[in-house]
Amino acid sequence: MIELVNIKKGFGDKEILKDVTVTMEAGKMNLIIGSSGSGKTVMMKCMVGLIELDSGSILYSGKDFTAMDNNQRKEIRKEIGMLFQGSALFDSMTVEQNVMFPLDMFSNDRTRDKKKRVQEVLDRVNLKEAGKKYPAEISGGMKKRVGIARSIVLNPKYLFCDEPNSGLDPQTSLVIDKLIKELTVEYNITTVMNTHDMNTVMESGDHIVYMFEGKKQWEGNNEEIIFSKDKRLNDFIFASEFLQDAKEMRQLDAFKDKNWRSNLKDRPGAREEKA
Template identity: 75%
Template sequence: MIELRDITKSFGDKEILKGVSAVMESGKVNLIIGSSGSGKTVMMKCIVGLMEVGSGKILYDKQDFTAMDHHAKKIVRQKIGMLFQGSALFDSMTVEQNVMFPLEMFGDGTLRDKKKRVAECLERVQLKDAAKKFPAEISGGMKKRVGIARAIVLNPKYLFCDEPNSGLDPQTSLLIDKLIKELTVEYDITTVINTHDMNTVMESGDHIVYMYQGQKQWEGSNKDIVFSKDQKLNDFIFASEFLREAKEMRQLDMFKDNAWKEQLQAQLKRDEKK
């Protein structure tokens, strides 16, 4: 679990994060969404330690990451896997060598053990036959899967994904979403995704934080979002007429579920109190 407690971040006189508090839950896909300039990218960079917060705390499993020294932070970072927006593969290395890279930097064991682990990860993302290929020889979706294999090769407790579906066609995007979701549940990872992709929001969003002008505007699940009355959130998520109609259809389908009716009533009561 990762917990943010009232974190702030400014660049000069410009305040980017304005007292954000949230919890990223283990075994779930946690999404950070929001329009450009909302602060979501800065928030992710603060969580992984690429930027220091101005004030507040970031806790990894109840340990204050913001108060740690360099050595302690390094230990935490070794438990983090990162999937970059552009995959960030080394062009001069094969797929196998790219996935091997974190093991060469931080892993223990023999070369044989490392190669075995690489093979396991490539098989898990269905790229076993691409091990000897170079990044220029594979598709964009395959590069993303190589990036995922590299991100999980050290058995991370935390997985961060920056726009994992950027530049991919809809069908490939669905496959990447499904793979990340499966790995999150399978290894009980705390997964945090920074995304603009509405399919990811509606299909994979176990827990969603919507950022608006540097503040947490809304928080809930992909089921909660369908019935949310937050106007700013609705304007962002259901911007087109097609998506608004899709929302209404999803509401009708979900309302047939008696168990969900009870959850909806509880959510509406919480919204009224806010």
């Protein structure tokens, strides 16, 4: 897992992250949500070391990443996969070459073994026949799947996804969400995702952190979010009448469970909201 302990970050006089403490759990989809300027992108960049903290600690499986030197951080980064918002594929390389790039950078395996691993991950993301094609020859959804294949080719413990559904149609977005969720569970990966996609939040949010003006405003999962009484969260998530109606339908579905009273009482957020 990844632990953020009292992290703070500012630029000049502007404080971006304000004493945030949160744990990203292994084998789960850990989503960071919030409006523009809430601090979620800076938080992710701090987690991978692209931005240095002003104070606080980031721990990878108990190891203090913030206290490490460059060589020690390199070892952690070998265990990190990254799925970029725009896929970030090399146009001059084929799909196979793009996926092999991390292996060429960080692995001493024989070329034959590298090619075998590339075929394994391409097959896993249903792109077995696309290996010889170039990025310009495939669709946006396929590019995302190439990006996913590249991000898992080194068998990472940690996977960071920056708006993976950006620019995709709703149906393709669902496919990408499902694939990332399956891989997260299958390989017990600690997946951390920045997203504005409410389908992702409601369908894949095992653990959700809502950021507001640099602070952790709310934390829970996609079931608890339906019953949250946090006004800022509700105004952000259920902004339209359609989404408000969808929330009410989800609540009604939950109430059909004969044990809904005890389930509601036992929610982690229930005691906090009552307080």
